[in-house]
Amino acid sequence: MSARRALYGSVESGGTKVVCLVGTSPSALVAQARFPTGAPGETLARVVDFFGRATQRHGPLAAVGVASFGPLELRPNLPTYGFTTDTPKPGWVDVDVLGSLARELKVPIGIDTDVNGAALGEGRWGAARGLDTYVYLTVGTGIGGGAIVGGRPVRGLVHTEMGHVAVSRRPGDDFPGNCPFHGDCLEGMAGGTAVADRWGRPAEQLTGDELHRAVELEAGYLAEGLRSIVYCTAPERIVIGGGMSVLPGLLPAVRAELLKQLGGYPGLPEQAADDFVVPAELGAMAGPAGGLVLAFRAEAQHGTR
């Protein structure tokens, strides 16, 4: 009889869908489910139900990790720790995600933003394996970034919001920007909805000169945002995921443009290497994988109390 290995649960709670996993790594899963993100009560009940059935079948979970859309309250000393805060998602303002799950599941639970979760997943099993300090940037309909510094997601007041860094307008671009808060921040100029607004249709429908120009603009804005991110967080690598990241030729153009924008300062050869800006490796599995990492950490932290 062999010793039974502990199992962990993961929840990626996204704006449109929820992914739940049970296992020990993305390649060692015993159960998984995905369903649309509905109203909070119903959605969290489905998560609890999934883990209840997985536990009956596979045995108890050591811990659960939650990678959730935000903004979230992540200061552990506050009574609203693990709540959503001012999210634009209808019905989801001030929802006690952590508490709702903790009361039902009765195991240690870790929580962080979806993008910090994806960053942890890429660090454990993906494109940032072995690195201590790196950035994960997701470029989809919106833009979000997670910085891992010294192995831990950056948290303070409260979590990063890298999609909203300032960028300068690229020559010849008269699109005003569509961020409801800042207009022409990085997300407002280069998120998927910004590209669709600029061209009158989504990026994946662009061809020829328009596609060429769209990729050139996208690379310029991303590189300028990344310059600020690099100067603020000193990453060893930048991992780029999200639907927009697969635009043809985008990543090489971002690499070239970022190098230009760094202007030789501080002149680190690592920043000129091909593995400084790399594509994500885990795709849609990055966030759920990160949930497993959050579960490992929740268990470890619980054990040291």
Place this chain on the structure above:
Amino acid sequence: MSARRALYGSVESGGTKVVCLVGTSPSALVAQARFPTGAPGETLARVVDFFGRATQRHGPLAAVGVASFGPLELRPNLPTYGFTTDTPKPGWVDVDVLGSLARELKVPIGIDTDVNGAALGEGRWGAARGLDTYVYLTVGTGIGGGAIVGGRPVRGLVHTEMGHVAVSRRPGDDFPGNCPFHGDCLEGMAGGTAVADRWGRPAEQLTGDELHRAVELEAGYLAEGLRSIVYCTAPERIVIGGGMSVLPGLLPAVRAELLKQLGGYPGLPEQAADDFVVPAELGAMAGPAGGLVLAFRAEAQHGTR
């Protein structure tokens, strides 16, 4: 007979002068010296000589901390750990600051950038006391920022360079920027030499409408840079020091402009409070105080090996 309390050494190695201290806090010093930063050999010999004499008089040091101008190599696994790298300061490229001192002083030595040192000093004894995650920004002839995250300075590849984040040109400002690497980055638009270049004389000689306009521009650029810094590092507080920070009315203008630029996102009331952006408290003592913190940490790290 009372137990003798351990003493610590600190070196702040700046572009123009060196400050050396021996003691346990900025208010409990037994020796100090300051002298101009000359050629590396001579300068480091004066540091060694100072600590040698202090040791003869007051007893051995438990550890020494060095807060140095940069760029520096700060990856401990590299043979050039603790060297200056591509600094524009003549004669100081690739100088083994850490090794030169360690060979002579024979105590544990910690090293970090001058701005990270100042950040640590303000965190221990100054305007960021009790905080875990904050930013120290020095606005002098140049602009530099140190981010403390989870109590530790951000380090990766290699250290932050927050003075070089992107900013948008303020309406009506046609100064091209004077950063040799980026032109119109934050430092290139708002450092002390940029202000002097824009107006034809240093900020402290401006009066009336020119001073008013200079403060307005300065607040605008600093706020825009800080917006990116806030979104990248989630600080609980921003401490601003350096000669330019005392321009009349600057800090209240930065507070108001930053709030405007955050655009209500993510809408944290703490970011609207008067103690979110505060003046440094330690003045010129911030860096040397930070050297003491680096010494404490070097001793603790040495003890756990």
